[in-house]
Amino acid sequence: MRWQRRKDARPAEIVDAAISVFTEKGYAATRLDEVAKRAGIAKGTLYLYFDTKEDIFRAAAHHAFESNLDAVGAADSAPWTSLRERLPELLLRLIDVANENRFPAIFRMVISESRLFPDLARIWHDDVASRILDLITTLVVQAQIRGEVRDGDPRLFAFSITGPLLAGMLFRETYGAFSSHTPELQALALQHATTVLDGLMLPAQAQADASTFKSSGVHPDEPRITGASNI
Amino acid sequence: MRWQRRKDARPAEIVDAAISVFTEKGYAATRLDEVAKRAGIAKGTLYLYFDTKEDIFRAAAHHAFESNLDAVGAADSAPWTSLRERLPELLLRLIDVANENRFPAIFRMVISESRLFPDLARIWHDDVASRILDLITTLVVQAQIRGEVRDGDPRLFAFSITGPLLAGMLFRETYGAFSSHTPELQALALQHATTVLDGLMLPAQAQADASTFKSSGVHPDEPRITGASNI
Amino acid sequence: MRWQRRKDARPAEIVDAAISVFTEKGYAATRLDEVAKRAGIAKGTLYLYFDTKEDIFRAAAHHAFESNLDAVGAADSAPWTSLRERLPELLLRLIDVANENRFPAIFRMVISESRLFPDLARIWHDDVASRILDLITTLVVQAQIRGEVRDGDPRLFAFSITGPLLAGMLFRETYGAFSSHTPELQALALQHATTVLDGLMLPAQAQADASTFKSSGVHPDEPRITGASNI
Amino acid sequence: MRWQRRKDARPAEIVDAAISVFTEKGYAATRLDEVAKRAGIAKGTLYLYFDTKEDIFRAAAHHAFESNLDAVGAADSAPWTSLRERLPELLLRLIDVANENRFPAIFRMVISESRLFPDLARIWHDDVASRILDLITTLVVQAQIRGEVRDGDPRLFAFSITGPLLAGMLFRETYGAFSSHTPELQALALQHATTVLDGLMLPAQAQADASTFKSSGVHPDEPRITGASNI
DNA sequence: TATGAATGAGTGTTCATTCAT
DNA sequence: GATGAATGAACACTCATTCAT
Numbered sequence: 001m002r003w004q005r006r007k008d009a010r011p012a013e014i015v016d017a018a019i020s021v022f023t024e025k026g027y028a029a030t031r032l033d034e035v036a037k038r039a040g041i042a043k044g045t046l047y048l049y050f051d052t053k054e055d056i057f058r059a060a061a062h063h064a065f066e067s068n069l070d071a072v073g074a075a076d077s078a079p080w081t082s083l084r085e086r087l088p089e090l091l092l093r094l095i096d097v098a099n100e101n102r103f104p105a106i107f108r109m110v111i112s113e114s115r116l117f118p119d120l121a122r123i124w125h126d127d128v129a130s131r132i133l134d135l136i137t138t139l140v141v142q143a144q145i146r147g148e149v150r151d152g153d154p155r156l157f158a159f160s161i162t163g164p165l166l167a168g169m170l171f172r173e174t175y176g177a178f179s180s181h182t183p184e185l186q187a188l189a190l191q192h193a194t195t196v197l198d199g200l201m202l203p204a205q206a207q208a209d210a211s212t213f214k215s216s217g218v219h220p221d222e223p224r225i226t227g228a229s230n231i
Numbered sequence: 232m233r234w235q236r237r238k239d240a241r242p243a244e245i246v247d248a249a250i251s252v253f254t255e256k257g258y259a260a261t262r263l264d265e266v267a268k269r270a271g272i273a274k275g276t277l278y279l280y281f282d283t284k285e286d287i288f289r290a291a292a293h294h295a296f297e298s299n300l301d302a303v304g305a306a307d308s309a310p311w312t313s314l315r316e317r318l319p320e321l322l323l324r325l326i327d328v329a330n331e332n333r334f335p336a337i338f339r340m341v342i343s344e345s346r347l348f349p350d351l352a353r354i355w356h357d358d359v360a361s362r363i364l365d366l367i368t369t370l371v372v373q374a375q376i377r378g379e380v381r382d383g384d385p386r387l388f389a390f391s392i393t394g395p396l397l398a399g400m401l402f403r404e405t406y407g408a409f410s411s412h413t414p415e416l417q418a419l420a421l422q423h424a425t426t427v428l429d430g431l432m433l434p435a436q437a438q439a440d441a442s443t444f445k446s447s448g449v450h451p452d453e454p455r456i457t458g459a460s461n462i
Numbered sequence: 463m464r465w466q467r468r469k470d471a472r473p474a475e476i477v478d479a480a481i482s483v484f485t486e487k488g489y490a491a492t493r494l495d496e497v498a499k500r501a502g503i504a505k506g507t508l509y510l511y512f513d514t515k516e517d518i519f520r521a522a523a524h525h526a527f528e529s530n531l532d533a534v535g536a537a538d539s540a541p542w543t544s545l546r547e548r549l550p551e552l553l554l555r556l557i558d559v560a561n562e563n564r565f566p567a568i569f570r571m572v573i574s575e576s577r578l579f580p581d582l583a584r585i586w587h588d589d590v591a592s593r594i595l596d597l598i599t600t601l602v603v604q605a606q607i608r609g610e611v612r613d614g615d616p617r618l619f620a621f622s623i624t625g626p627l628l629a630g631m632l633f634r635e636t637y638g639a640f641s642s643h644t645p646e647l648q649a650l651a652l653q654h655a656t657t658v659l660d661g662l663m664l665p666a667q668a669q670a671d672a673s674t675f676k677s678s679g680v681h682p683d684e685p686r687i688t689g690a691s692n693i
Numbered sequence: 694m695r696w697q698r699r700k701d702a703r704p705a706e707i708v709d710a711a712i713s714v715f716t717e718k719g720y721a722a723t724r725l726d727e728v729a730k731r732a733g734i735a736k737g738t739l740y741l742y743f744d745t746k747e748d749i750f751r752a753a754a755h756h757a758f759e760s761n762l763d764a765v766g767a768a769d770s771a772p773w774t775s776l777r778e779r780l781p782e783l784l785l786r787l788i789d790v791a792n793e794n795r796f797p798a799i800f801r802m803v804i805s806e807s808r809l810f811p812d813l814a815r816i817w818h819d820d821v822a823s824r825i826l827d828l829i830t831t832l833v834v835q836a837q838i839r840g841e842v843r844d845g846d847p848r849l850f851a852f853s854i855t856g857p858l859l860a861g862m863l864f865r866e867t868y869g870a871f872s873s874h875t876p877e878l879q880a881l882a883l884q885h886a887t888t889v890l891d892g893l894m895l896p897a898q899a900q901a902d903a904s905t906f907k908s909s910g911v912h913p914d915e916p917r918i919t920g921a922s923n924i
Numbered sequence: 925t926a927t928g929a930a931t932g933a934g935t936g937t938t939c940a941t942t943c944a945t
Numbered sequence: 946g947a948t949g950a951a952t953g954a955a956c957a958c959t960c961a962t963t964c965a966t
Contacts, residue, residue, distance in 0.1 A: 026259065026346075026347075027259075033960080042928055043928070044964085045925085045927070052961080052962085053960095053962090083432075111404075115255055116260065121405060130412060152426070156419050156422045160431075162398065163394035164393075164395065165394070166398045167394035170342065170397075171360070171390075174341065175352060175360070187384065191391070192387065194383075196427065199427065199428050200380045200391075201428050262935070262936095264935085274937090274952090275951075275954095276951055278937065279951075489722075490721030491721045494941090495940095504948045505949070507949095509941070570805075573863065612893060612894070619893060621857040621861055626855075626856030626857065628863075629856035630856070632804065636807050636814060636818075637822070640811070640814075640818070643823060649846065653850070654849065654853045658853065659894050662890055663777065663890050664840060664843050725956080735931045736931085736958085737931055737959080738929080744958095746956095
């Protein structure tokens with residue numbers, strides 16, 4: 001923990017302020033004046049605790065990663081049941097935990113700064129991203145062993161399971177301010193749990209029924225969109 | 232008239248150079264010296280074609296958006312078949328088209344700069360992101376009408392369908408340089424097509440079989456991972 | 463005439479354009495783009511006739527001085543009469559000639575740039591300013607010799623004679639755009655001719671009369687200002 | 694608290710330095726490096742106290758105007774006497790006050806920059822130039838009421854009274870560095886006071902005498918003039 | 925320890941000058 | 946000769962970093 005210079009509260013306040021500015025503006029556009037202001041101190045005081053702007057950024061990133069890392073660890077200790085029973089609540093929890101730990105904003109920051117700070121991207125990857133994928137992958141593997149889940153690369157299944165939530169979070173984070181199509185994350189988690197478990201498809205018989213229904217004269221275009229859309 | 236040709240080509244050359252630097256460093260960290268250097272011109276020459284750095288950025292963004300916008304439009308005119316038949320190839324095509332048009336890098340840039348340039352984020356949202364989601368949503372709705380796809384919010388289904396690919400692309404883009412877990416996008420597309428259509432779950436009978444199998448002494452931890460993983 | 467590069471019309475057009483821009487904006491704020499535009503040529507063409515911006519400025523200044531120099535010479539050959547008879551028309555002519563030759567604008571430019579181009583200021587001084595003063599000084603000396611004009615430094619008399627006109631011109635040039643107090647130069651010339659010849663003062667008897675008049679009840683403040691003012 | 698003192702003094706130091714550079718070089722040719730250097734600070738320090746170069750210029754101009762404005766106000770409270778008694782000392786005082794307040798240099802700067810900063814020219818006009826003219830105009834009007842001064846537009850009389858001094862100041866300011874004919878301002882003020890009060894002309898009898906005198910061969914006054922001319 | 929005034933290297937932008945056509 | 950695209954040195958302005966208090 002090289003980046004933690006002092007034992008008292010100051011560094012933590014600075015780091016909190018730094019996270020908020022860095023996630024908001026990005027590294028390059030962040031002014032240390034702004035960080036100091038949000039931390040309630042003078043700009044020069046930053047240099048009592050950190051050597052450079054980069055130092056502050058790294059400390060902020062590490063701190064931000066930590067809480068997410070802890071959260072992943074906590075999720076890991078969940079009880080052992082079938083995937084079908086567990087997945088919906090797991091996805092809901094992922095969303096809650098992610099929001100509690102500012103995961104979307106920090107993930108976005110990692111995406112933005114990963115070229116300038118590849119070592120930080122690696123830490124996030126190793127400590128957070130990979131761990132979440134590993135957690136899901138392990139669940140899938142266990143379910144495969146139990147015969148609950150079909151054959152297939154469990155790591156790709158992990159993408160199938162978590163990808164939509166990630167996409168939803170990024171959508172909110174990036175377009176949330178103006179898009180009316182931003183998905184409701186909880187609804188997404190619940191519907192996706194079902195979707196990924198049982199698929200989009202109806203059994204053939206239902207399809208036949210639906211075909212009959214369709215031939216009875218209902219317009220095939222956009223009948224349910226309006227009803228189901230969250231616009 | 233070698234120069235005349237150059238004069239016409241200059242803005243495009245600059246825009247190309249700009250896209251490469253901006254996507255690499257982000258707006259704030261991009262030095263116009265670097266852009267000029269990559270375009271093979273002097274810094275002052277940039278100002279013959281653009282008024283400000285912001286101008287260059289906007290031109291670069293618009294140009295980058297355009298090719299993706301065109302690609303989405305092209306994908307839209309696909310033939311009319313069942314979702315089951317169409318989805319795998321559609322996802323494969325999405326990946327190809329995305330890569331051809333530097334979609335991941337540009338998407339990443341949009342994510343990074345959306346706070347500083349909300350208008351650009353909106354354009355990307357309206358012209359690219361929303362359109363892709365709309366395209367998928369429409370397919371789903373039509374399939375629902377045909378009785379092919381189950382009830383549910385088709386817009387959330389669109390996230391279930393595209394989210395994993397997006398996550399995979401971002402994963403490559405962000406950690407690709409060092410992660411050994413980066414998913415193979417084509418494999419992901421194919422497996423995810425099946426997954427999202429039919430679900431992860433095996434029929435109950437298969438589960439019973441698998442349970443039997445499992446109780447026969449095989450270690451439940453990571454048996455197939457090594458086989459299926461792309462490590 | 464080092465500054466005249468070519469014999470054809472081009473240089474003259476450039477010089478004319480240059481005078482107009484330089485007098486308008488000053489040396490530093492003048493853009494050669496603007497000069498070229500007003501001359502109806504491309505910027506690069508300027509360099510076929512002149513080596514540097516300074517060169518153009520010097521050529522423009524010399525040309526502008528020349529016409530004024532010629533005008534002073536012409537005024538010099540005026541007929542020989544008494545100062546009283548000659549002064550009014552002389553001042554009127556000075557004003558006409560000055561305006562015809564853009565004297566106020568050029569004088570203003572000389573004032574503005576005299577520190578940056580002291581050699582030009584010296585030329586203007588020697589060729590124009592001093593000559594005008596010498597012309598007047600000589601008239602005064604001659605009048606003194608004739609006993610027409612009282613004792614005193616004739617060079618200072620020259621300031622007494624020409625200063626008000628100069629001040630009026632500068633006033634117009636500098637505040638003319640917005641001041642409602644800008645003097646009418648012809649009226650100034652005529653009234654000043656009388657003033658400087660015979661003085662402001664009334665004979666003592668007139669003063670006594672006026673005092674009587676005043677005691678008859680007229681308000682002492684601003685009675686004639688409104689009537690006589692040129693506002 | 695040496696610094697505290699400095700901090701308070703800084704803006705004034707900067708403004709002083711700025712006045713000196715701006716009056717010397719003009720706005721466009723002034724380099725902020727030079728201003729900083731003369732103020733004994735680094736370039737960046739300027740921006741702790743002012744936002745832009747224009748800001749610094751305006752502050753300098755306002756400050757320079759202020760002292761002249763105050764000086765005009767002070768002159769206004771002069772005692773009430775006849776114009777004949779008052780004018781010589783008034784003109785002498787005007788010259789002293791003008792020099793003390795760098796009036797010539799600042800007036801020159803106003804002339805130079807009035808096109809780029811018409812609002813400043815207006816302020817100078819309203820606060821300084823007009824006020825001086827008004828002060829003189831009022832004196833003249835009062836003298837006219839008393840019967841001391843002849844009929845005529847008192848505002849034009851104000852030009853007749855002040856113009857030579859102004860011309861003399863500008864002459865010094867513009868050609869002072871090299872002209873050997875630069876008028877001595879105090880001598881000019883005194884001689885002009887007499888001239889403008891009583892006129893250049895001698896009474897007819899004196900003229901007759903002078904003619905006689907002249908014919909006797911003696912030079913009546915400074916026939917050195919021709920010798921002193923700088924033609 | 926804390927401050928915030930001061931610094932100066934670095935960046936975006938301008939424009940006189942050059943030069944291939 | 947004439948053009949105007951290209952250049953690059955120079956300047957206004959910013960901001961991470963220093964340091965006297």
